[in-house]
Amino acid sequence: MSKFGFTILKDQQLDYDNLSRDLALHIQKTEPSISSCMSCGSCAGSCSASRFTQFSFRKLVINIQRGNDKQIVNEIQKCMLCGKCMLVCPRGVNTRNVIYQLRKVLNEKKHHEV
Secondary structure: OOOOOOOOOOOOOOOOOOOOOHHHHHHHHHOHHHHHOOOOOHHHHHOOHHHOOOOOHHHHHHHHHHOOHHHHHHHHOOOOOOOHHHHHOOOOOOHHHHHHHHHHHHHHHHHHHO
């Protein structure tokens, strides 16, 4: 059977009963500027990593808000911390610190699980 070009999309419903907001609250506490992000996409347009990968800081913020830790781990590894996104952000979000804090928290979490 040949593929026609259509596929069934993965279910993207949020299970609010099992949603963990701990990471989002921690990031908001350590880097308050993330709450002013309006997901305009300026960061994604200037990102060096997005030219080579599917990285998007906007998607990362959405995954943080949704508590999707597995996607966050996959995304933050793609960031090169070049800082171009900080230069173009109209709201002045310290994107590098957000990535740094995410890496720090997730590394600590990984070491505690072992």
